[in-house]
Amino acid sequence: MCGIVGYIGTQAATEILLSGLEKLEYRGYDSAGIATIWEDKIHCVRAKGKLYNLRSKLEHLQTPARIGIGHTRWATHGKPEEYNAHPHTDTANRVAVVQNGIIENYRDLREQLKANGHQFRSDTDTEVIPHLIAQFLKEEIARGESNSEFVFLEAVKKAVNKLEGAFAIAVICADYPDELIVVRQQAPLVVGFGQGEFFCASDTPAIISHTRAVLPLENGEIARLTPLGIEIYNFAGQRLKKHPRLLSLNPMMVEKQGFKHFMLKEIHEQPGVVRACLEAYFNSNGSSSINLGLSDELYADLEQIQIVACGTSWHAALVGKYLLEQLAQIPTQVQYASEFRYAPSPLTPNTLTIGVTQSGETADTLAALAMEKERRQNKQPKYQPRLLGITNRPESTLGHMVPNIINTLAGIEIGVAATKTFTAQLMAFYALALDLAYRRQTVAPDVWEDIVKGLWQIPKEIETNLETQERLTEQLAHDFAETTDFIFVGRGINFPIALEGALKLKEISYIHAEGYPAGEMKHGPIALLDAKVPVVAIAMPGSVYEKVISNAQEAKARDSRLLGVTPVNDKEAAEIFNDIIPVSPVDELLSPILTVVPLQLLAYHIAARRGLDVDQPRNLAKSVTVE
Numbered sequence: 001m002c003g004i005v006g007y008i009g010t011q012a013a014t015e016i017l018l019s020g021l022e023k024l025e026y027r028g029y030d031s032a033g034i035a036t037i038w039e040d041k042i043h044c045v046r047a048k049g050k051l052y053n054l055r056s057k058l059e060h061l062q063t064p065a066r067i068g069i070g071h072t073r074w075a076t077h078g079k080p081e082e083y084n085a086h087p088h089t090d091t092a093n094r095v096a097v098v099q100n101g102i103i104e105n106y107r108d109l110r111e112q113l114k115a116n117g118h119q120f121r122s123d124t125d126t127e128v129i130p131h132l133i134a135q136f137l138k139e140e141i142a143r144g145e146s147n148s149e150f151v152f153l154e155a156v157k158k159a160v161n162k163l164e165g166a167f168a169i170a171v172i173c174a175d176y177p178d179e180l181i182v183v184r185q186q187a188p189l190v191v192g193f194g195q196g197e198f199f200c201a202s203d204t205p206a207i208i209s210h211t212r213a214v215l216p217l218e219n220g221e222i223a224r225l226t227p228l229g230i231e232i233y234n235f236a237g238q239r240l241k242k243h244p245r246l247l248s249l250n251p252m253m254v255e256k257q258g259f260k261h262f263m264l265k266e267i268h269e270q271p272g273v274v275r276a277c278l279e280a281y282f283n284s285n286g287s288s289s290i291n292l293g294l295s296d297e298l299y300a301d302l303e304q305i306q307i308v309a310c311g312t313s314w315h316a317a318l319v320g321k322y323l324l325e326q327l328a329q330i331p332t333q334v335q336y337a338s339e340f341r342y343a344p345s346p347l348t349p350n351t352l353t354i355g356v357t358q359s360g361e362t363a364d365t366l367a368a369l370a371m372e373k374e375r376r377q378n379k380q381p382k383y384q385p386r387l388l389g390i391t392n393r394p395e396s397t398l399g400h401m402v403p404n405i406i407n408t409l410a411g412i413e414i415g416v417a418a419t420k421t422f423t424a425q426l427m428a429f430y431a432l433a434l435d436l437a438y439r440r441q442t443v444a445p446d447v448w449e450d451i452v453k454g455l456w457q458i459p460k461e462i463e464t465n466l467e468t469q470e471r472l473t474e475q476l477a478h479d480f481a482e483t484t485d486f487i488f489v490g491r492g493i494n495f496p497i498a499l500e501g502a503l504k505l506k507e508i509s510y511i512h513a514e515g516y517p518a519g520e521m522k523h524g525p526i527a528l529l530d531a532k533v534p535v536v537a538i539a540m541p542g543s544v545y546e547k548v549i550s551n552a553q554e555a556k557a558r559d560s561r562l563l564g565v566t567p568v569n570d571k572e573a574a575e576i577f578n579d580i581i582p583v584s585p586v587d588e589l590l591s592p593i594l595t596v597v598p599l600q601l602l603a604y605h606i607a608a609r610r611g612l613d614v615d616q617p618r619n620l621a622k623s624v625t626v627e
Helices: 013-026 051-060 107-114 128-142 151-160 262-268 270-281 311-326 363-376 396-399 419-441 445-480 490-507 517-524 546-555 570-577 592-611
Strands: 003-008 031-038 041-048 067-075 094-103 166-171 176-185 190-193 199-202 213-216 219-225 228-232 306-309 332-336 351-356 384-390 404-407 485-488 514-516 535-538 562-567 578-584
Touching: 003 013, 003 094, 003 166, 003 176, 003 219, 013 031, 013 051, 013 067, 013 176, 013 199, 013 351, 031 051, 041 051, 041 094, 041 396, 067 094, 067 176, 067 332, 094 151, 107 128, 128 151, 128 166, 151 166, 151 176, 151 219, 176 199, 262 270, 262 592, 270 419, 270 445, 306 311, 306 363, 311 332, 311 351, 311 419, 311 490, 351 363, 363 384, 363 396, 384 396, 384 419, 404 419, 419 445, 419 592, 445 578, 445 592, 485 490, 485 517, 485 546, 490 514, 490 535, 490 592, 514 517, 517 546, 535 546, 535 592, 546 562, 546 570, 562 570, 562 592, 578 592
Parallel strands: 306 332, 306 351, 351 384, 384 404, 485 514, 485 535, 535 562, 562 578
Antiparallel strands: 003 067, 003 199, 031 041, 031 067, 094 166, 166 176, 176 219, 190 199, 190 213, 219 228
16 A cells, blocks of 8 residues: 655655656545645645545645655545655654554554653554654654764664564654655565656556666665665664566556546556566477466475455456366465455465465455465475466565465556456466476366467457457446446356446446355346346357356346346347347356456446546555454
């Protein structure tokens, strides 16, 4: 959650901070603020709501500052009001802090600080940090350390060693106007190296237009940014030797490129994402090998797979379960990471644990993997941890935590509602399941080859479908703009797509929507149906096609308007459904990559028709870095 950006250099800081926050607003947009130093003072400007409110406040202010920090907030502690917006300052307004994460012991610290005369102005956990730093600065000065080159760094180090929880922070102090100090502990933060200027941010899109040389901080590290460079220390104060790396990201990837919203652009990018995954994972020369770069030890004597994930990634994992069980014949469990943390499955031998998170920073997923690693260590060899991550950000915390990673290659996704990253996760599961199936010889060679050939046709099929689907879903949006409830149904491998379609609609249109296995409708949910509750059914040719059609007819008998995601020119479907959103006829096993696209478009156009903020839906953030 929350976005942090910081700058020190020779340029005016305010616009750099604001433009950086614009790239991070997907991380939270309940409030925003910046703090800069000039004329020996902290100048802090904050605003409730989205970033344009802060920009309006700053419009007529001349701020020549060359150092500053900024923040866009997703509220955890304290309502999304201006007085709770970051940056927060100490009582004397000499220290300013922005934070991402949660300080678990803030209540105790707050009471201790209040007893020492500190005055608090917000309800947040963050506000204890500038007061703590100010307290330690006061103590350092009382000991005669005020002239020390590292007094500010020392005060920050002492403060963060008092904090419990997960946090990333950036700090400036009016008494040390040439220093910007940043800290990481279980929350993402990178520093960037420019020409005579230096940056920090929660995520690389905020600084990619200024520099491609970055250094992700590790847990328990502090960086001191000055006009002379960047120094890295651990929490014990020992200086570390680290080297930046170059990003391959293109600044154009975070622009809308003519689309009205990032979400629509990212839906249209899916053919390219699927191609990128095919080219990376599969050999176009017809070879049976798959290039995932995974160790043989990961696969050896594998008996079971368990997958932990949250939200859209959990839906991708459900498709993955189907593929792994039906193709590779490996029993597979899918669990919500937040539930697995507190009720893990009994330990089983030779088990692969997969964590799926597009950002690589999802707190519950990381904690579940860490717990699984810890509880399997020092066990018999067959119980040793086998960990695999599936992520769009291999440089993330997940990439450092687990030894095996499948990079989903979707590129930066700005829209909060996942679209292309979901499709990329599906491609990762197809590659993994087919790789295991080939190694275990659980699929006949000709069937295996047909599946791979079918996958290579998918990008073209998405492109063929997109124009028709967009026109139809935009028309349908006129009819459903005032609808209050939706039902999505599917069976087999498309049941998770029904769940994902319902989630997309909930996320961005705020319409109540539920996804069900089609066969379960008569076991209770059918009571919800009437003429006001439309039903979207995914009916693709294959083993469950006739069953889904039959379930759809049951809904139609209750006067529900039926929308069918079905193959082009399907005569049987045309007789049953009131509206059809056609997709290319493909093998049932491959259909989820096609059937999810029209559901994304339907959600998008309904939300746009309702005049909602498609890219930044209320109460949500792109990366959930707190429990």
